[in-house]
Amino acid sequence: MHLFDDLDHRLIAVLREDGRAPVSKLATILGVSRATVQTRLDRLLETGxxxxxxIRARQGYDDRAIRAIMMIEVAGRSTTAVIRQLRGLPELFALHTTNGAWDLIAELRAESLSDFDRVLREVRNIDGILNSETSLLLSSV
Structure with missing residues (x-):
């Protein structure tokens, strides 16, 4: 497991704002050399x-998208493997660990109800998922 230092945290913060920033721009913002930024990026990618x-699209940019929150119960110690599988789904917008009855909460987005139905089946077929409950997000208030 990678332990982040201050430079790692600052680098990740800058990349969250502009994931397409060139290494030279990152180096200037962080006040370090291009080689340092490249080494840090390589290590962060290698360690996962x-x-x-x-890209980050504006919230609600596609008002036709089907959005939902899925609460997920995970079997035993399979959380890491389940998270890895879930992150492979392009429809997964956000994933959170939580306490209480559910182990994970996923925000899903799909282009149509048939796509959404397919995503639900894919998630429920992941080894280690015991149970799930999904709520469609109808409108933001």
């Missing part, structure tokens, strides 16, 4: 601390 780079 950073899974990749993506």
């Amino acid at each position: 601390a950073v899974l990749g780079f993506t």
